[in-house]
Amino acid sequence: MxxxxxxxxxxxxxxxxxxxxxQSGAGDGGEGGGSxxxxxxxxxxxxxxxxxxxxxxxxxxxxxxxxxxxxxxxxxxxxxxxxxxxxxxxxxxxxxxxxxxxxxxxxxxxxxxxxxxxxxxxxxxxxxxxxxxxxxxxxxxxxxxxxxxxPPSPLVGTKWTVNSLVSGKSATSLPAGTENKAHLTFGKDGSVSGSLGCNRFTSTAKVSGDSITLGRLASTRKLCQGPEMDLERELVKVLDEGTVKYELKHRSLTLTASNGKGLAAVAAETSGEK
CATH class of the missing domain: 2.40.128.270 (Lipocalin)
Known part of the structure; x- marks a missing residue:
């Protein structure tokens, strides 16, 4: 929907x-009759x-x-x-x-x-x-x-778990059964890696202003079930488009490609969090 x-x-x-x-009454020790x-x-x-x-x-x-x-x-x-x-x-x-x-x-x-x-x-x-x-x-x-x-989560070093797909000004939930399977992490060395919901991937990522320039994706070639492959195809449309716009709001991240396809993600919990 x-x-x-x-x-x-x-x-x-x-x-x-x-x-x-x-209001303090007499004998309360309150100077001036109240506090x-x-x-x-x-x-x-x-x-x-x-x-x-x-x-x-x-x-x-x-x-x-x-x-x-x-x-x-x-x-x-x-x-x-x-x-x-x-x-x-x-x-x-x-x-x-x-x-x-x-x-x-x-x-x-x-x-x-x-x-x-x-x-x-x-x-x-x-x-x-x-x-x-x-x-x-x-x-x-x-x-x-x-x-x-x-506290807010930084773009780099945070594991971002994908929780919805974006198309223009609309968004959709992930295919049933793929929740919490797709994620990405930007490294201090200018890399990005994670999971497309089925296959793992790596690429380069150069951050400039509100944009991130991504290199060509390299991924594993595992065959997966229908919903996982559906999710993977949608994420590739975002991450394999070269330059994406990003918006970081506290613990939420949105990436949007020039074709209007995008993803929304939240900061994954770490040990010590709830």
Whole structure:
């Protein structure tokens, strides 16, 4: 299923979770008769979703699920497959999330189940608790979302896992059964290597501005099943076109060839991450 990329996800600039003000009475030792707890600032943060707990049942999040909130009262991110956007209002430690819009890409059944849980939890009135870079959002019914602040991933040295295909302004999910099989890594020595979903490949990669000039692909010649070969053919249309435009947003990477074909990828988890 195709969807139109119409949601712009803005990088988080400021999110302040204010502790409720407390008034000190006589005998509290509060000079001037009262004090107010300071705000807890969280600036420039990308919140990676670790898990969602519904009715006491915890479900781990797929790679790429995240939430970002900008200083204009807009939240955006990825439910695990589809992108979303929603208006938000922050008042102290309370975050109120309005109705969300989302893309409509077909997803793996397991991921779709997680998306439904996250979409239901990240809505309405939520209580926020921040501890050592970890954020917990709790609904009025006691369900919760666990999130962790993450630094951006660099283009070079990161293993980028392909999670969708791009054609012009539209994108499609990967062929069924090929999820997490295609990936690429740009090396410090000017190389790029990885998997096309079936065969492994290597090439050269020269980064200049927002473009990457790729050399001719060299790959193994293994025969694969239909969906894997379908994915491989689509990726070759991107990576064997010479020069591609790249867009790096925190832990997401998009490569687009001059023919309009492209791929979207997310930074793979490393040891020590969720």
């Amino acid at each position: 195709r969807y139109q990329l119409s949601i712009s996800v803005t990088a988080l600039t400021v999110l302040a979770l204010s502790a409720c003000g407390t 107010v707890q300071p705000d807890v600032p969280v600036n420039g943060v990308h919140w990676s979703v670790d898990s969602v707990t519904v009715d006491g049942s915890k479900t781990e999040a797929p790679a790429g699920a995240h939430v970002e909130i900008d200083d204009k009262g807009r939240a955006g991110g990825n439910y695990g497959c589809n992108h979303f956007g929603a208006d938000v209002k922050i008042d102290g430690d309370t975050i109120t999330v309005g109705p969300a819009e989302m893309t409509e890409m077909a997803c793996d059944k397991k991921v779709q189940g997680f998306e439904e849980a996250l979409r239901a939890a990240f809505a309405g009135t939520l209580k926020a608790k921040l501890t050592d870079g970890r954020l917990t959002l709790t609904t009025e019914t006691g369900d919760s979302i666990a999130l962790t602040s993450e």
